[in-house]
């Protein structure tokens with residue numbers, strides 16, 4: 001059914017299928033300029049056409065077509081000959097199994113301006129079941145690229161793309177169908193290896209309450225709620241909104257509860273620590289550590 005039909009029926013915004021190409025988006029916008037167009041730009045891709053996958057509904061009664069998919073396309077499958085159902089053949093690509101239905105993740109960072117120029121008003125990123133770190137990073141990078149799209153240097157885009165490749169879990173990236181190319185999958189791995197780990201989040205930078213006692217930092221200190229290990233001299237990056245990254249190597253870790261100096265702290269301890277840093281850091285900035 002065409003977007004024109006939906007426009008004539010009174011629909012004001014249409015979310016385009018992931019298989020729509022850039023040229024088709026331009027054409028749709030030309031024909032129905034008053035309809036707002038939204039498109040998916042970053043995250044897990046389906047191996048099926050939009051709305052044509054029933055794996056999740058079939059296996060666990062959670063429908064992908066109602067936004068409730070548990071991604072069984074990433075599960076392990078066997079090959080069964082119809083007359084020998086009790087003799088499943090393993091399909092082996094490598095030691096962890098095979099990923100015959102495993103699409104790479106969509107990444108349209110390099111095409112943000114093209115999409116907006118083509119008439120897209122809403123860019124959708126995948127956030128369901130993702131960590132705070134994932135969301136901070138993807139939102140920060142795309143916000144930066146969208147706001148600076150008219151004059152951002154190619155070098156900066158290349159840098160941001162590398163950050164997405166190397167510092168956040170991903171299945172390898174593809175531009176999907178937007179450039180009218182065929183879909184891309186990785187049959188050897190489910191995830192790329194990354195060597196950075198989310199380790200903490202900045203909480204109220206001036207003051208925090210522990211056991212009903214209010215603590216204040218001086219202007220060179222920030223409070224961190226610890227999520228994973230932080231050690232003295234670790235290579236740490238603090239991501240502040242709009243993807244500005246500040247690098248630090250802690251020389252002192254202070255337990256906020258009792259002022260004790262620590263050499264390391266772990267996520268399971270549910271601690272709040274104070275780090276010394278000579279900058280104002282907004283609340284909810286996230287920290288990652290090189291592992």
Ligand code: SF4
Nearest residue numbers: 046047053064069073
């Ligand atoms: S099972 Fe995979 S291909 Fe099917 S809807 Fe879910 S994510 Fe998409």
